[in-house]
Amino acid sequence: MSTIAIVFALVGALMVGFSAYSVFTKAEFVVGPLAEYGVPESIWTFLGVAKAAGAVGLVVGVFVPLIGVAAAIGIALYFAGAVITTFRAKAYAHAVFPIMYAAPAVVALSLGFSG
Structure with a gap:
């Protein structure tokens, strides 16, 4: 696994972990x-x-690596659902946020967890 893929995986983990923490603490912005x-x-x-x-x-x-691939795919699917939810709510301007949270995991996946 390349250094840049590791960096994106860890940045993605921090971002998604923060998002999880925000849900657990019922942060108003979430x-x-x-x-x-x-x-x-x-x-x-x-x-x-x-x-x-x-x-x-x-x-x-x-x-x-196999766990990372599964996690990145799961995160991508989760936040794709979030984008669909924002569209269904007609909150189009909010769609950027789930895309932003999914991006590092998708980049890590595309750079390859097995390389």
């Missing part, structure tokens, strides 16, 4: 839009757990 988009509060904890698992998976992926 849960406010979730409520606005109509995401049921009953699944917010699950969303935080999914993000946390993705963040841990990216870190583990530095040492076990």
